[in-house]
Amino acid sequence: MSLLVLDDVKVHYGGVRAVDGVSFSVEPGQLCGMVGPNGSGKTTTINAITRTAKLTSGRITFDGTDIANVPPFKLRRIGLVRTFQGIRLIPDLTVRDNIRLAAEQHGHKRRKSRAGAVTPDAFSEALIERFGLSDVKNERPGALPYGTQRRVEIVRALSTSPKLLLLDEPVAGMNHAERADIANVLKELHAEGLSMLIIEHDLRMLLNLSDHLVVLNFGKLLAEGEPHATASLPDVQRAYLGGSIERD
């Protein structure tokens, strides 16, 4: 069974067809990349999945459940977690508290029943160490380099033990070294079996990481399939040349 299924999803804002009949699936353990020119509907697709945007029509199923039946605040509890295109950490909390709060609010019960004695504190500390944030865990996010803040966001999302992680441009605004660093983190998570849907303008990175690529254009699915083959399709190349997908 597919983990996530979008079936003819439409999100219209008045006359703006932000997402206009998109269907695709994410399989368990898959790292699905999503690309498309600016304004092609990528973020709105994730907004529809997380119910930040209201569906005009269509159906989205996550782990066998129609998400229309799940209140938005319960999505984390069923394992659906996202990051945003802009950073949204709590500025007055330290890195550690940002992560711990998420772990306490959303992940603890499930983890406790699965792993017995693991407390949110211990779980957060382990993630902080693993993702190289020990040196900055007592700092406030605003004091940190942009790349580090994005890393904190990813770790915060992970602290809720997601089944599917949705990442909206995780390396936007990062320098080359920071990008490589995040790419390694994503590669590791993928190797461990975490399912991910990643929006990214950095096509080269997605080609290296993904096992499936989805291309949007004007709110519609332009192409999908094996990443390299899909990126080479004439229609996709045309969208690149005519549009604004950065090739890095």
Ligand SMILES: Nc1ncnc2c1ncn2[C@@H]1O[C@H](COP(=O)(O)OP(=O)(O)OP(=O)(O)O)[C@@H](O)[C@H]1O
């Ligand atoms: N809340 C909204 N109200 C009206 N129009 C919207 C809203 N959200 C998005 N749109 C429009 O829908 C279209 C798709 O936007 P979206 O943000 O999904 O694109 P995107 O592919 O994520 O672009 P980018 O690469 O620039 O992040 C755009 O034309 C945008 O202006």
Ligand SMILES: [Mg+2]
């Ligand atoms: Mg976007």
